[in-house]
Amino acid sequence: MWQMRLALKYIIMTLIAIICIIPIVWMVTGSLRPYEELFQYSSSLNWHLFVPVKFTWVNYKNVIFNDTNPFLRYIWNTAIVAGSVTGIVLVVSALAAFAFAKLRFRGKSIFFALFMSAMIIPGEVTLVPNYLLMNNFGWVNSYASLIVPSALSVFGIFLLRQFFADIPNEILEAAKIDGASIMRVFLRIIVPAAVPALITLGLMTFLGNWDSYLWPLIVINDDKKQMLQVAIASFSSLAGTDWSKILAASTIATAPILILFLFLQRYYIQGITMSGVKG
Incomplete structure (x- = not known):
């Protein structure tokens, strides 16, 4: 009986862990997608929901090497504070x-x-x-x-x-x-x-x-x-929300933690x- 309870406990803990980690996995894989592909598979349950069709690092490049929003400066400010x-x-x-x-x-x-x-x-x-x-x-x-x-x-x-x-x-x-x-x-x-x-x-x-x-x-x-968090929010404006940059910036911000x-x-x-x- 105790073995069944132990197995049930591990199964429940595994399910909770999977539920908690799914948004993080989607965030990381979404940051590696082109913008036009980001929501293309969001409503379907297939492996492309988490695995990009076209891998790209351009979102990280646009976030890190951005003259108007110096992201590395924001990271430094946040780390100091x-x-x-x-x-x-x-x-x-x-x-x-x-x-x-x-x-x-x-x-x-x-x-x-x-x-x-x-x-x-x-x-x-x-x-x-x-x-x-x-x-x-x-x-x-x-x-x-x-x-x-x-x-x-x-x-x-x-x-x-x-x-x-x-x-x-x-x-x-x-x-x-x-x-x-x-x-x-x-x-x-x-x-x-x-x-x-x-x-x-x-x-x-x-x-x-x-x-x-x-x-x-x-x-x-x-x-x-x-x-840092204010900088990430700045990618959303009245002109629209650049979700690719937000996901890339959020991934960078989450990694140190x-x-x-x-x-x-x-x-x-x-x-x-x-x-x-x-x-």
Whole structure:
């Protein structure tokens, strides 16, 4: 009986994986088709739905070597912003989570409850206040407006705090008895033990900023400083939508994330299961 249940579970998981991967396969193969062939086989169930009749790299050429839309510049901008935000979030979240999990100070529970209450506020509610704040600082149309508002992650603090809370206090007390300072305990004990959780938070943060669209669209007007998803959306206009370029650009934008996840998925899964989002 248990073998049948195991086989059924694998069959269901395989079907779910196939359903999830079909759009990605169609996107990649569609980026290798001429524009006139793109929707020619979309309504028929045959192998040409996923295998192009005529392979072409012209869509990638038109995207990468485009003078009006410098796509490589957009990738560089997005990598700089996503990398900077990820680094800042990891440092700030780790320090704050360590304080909430292991340090004793007056009003800790109240402060933590206030932090958690920020998670229920939709991001759209803060768009106007954040824009006015960036405008007052003179940061509109600059990298600072993309990095600073995302530098604090309430979810990141919560995730790491749950992980840090499971680290035995006896280890920390033993280190303090040996003369280690609070910062030394944090750097030598807490951080090495929290590598899976830090990688998990890093992947989530990087992916969120890599795919950011609405906020860059609002605060960035200079095309040379624009982000990747806004650049991809620019291939669609009132004159029409160039789906071949969109598929090629989306494939290029997706590839780094898939590669990054494939290399770090072991730590990602471990970080989720160990820190879990448990109470």
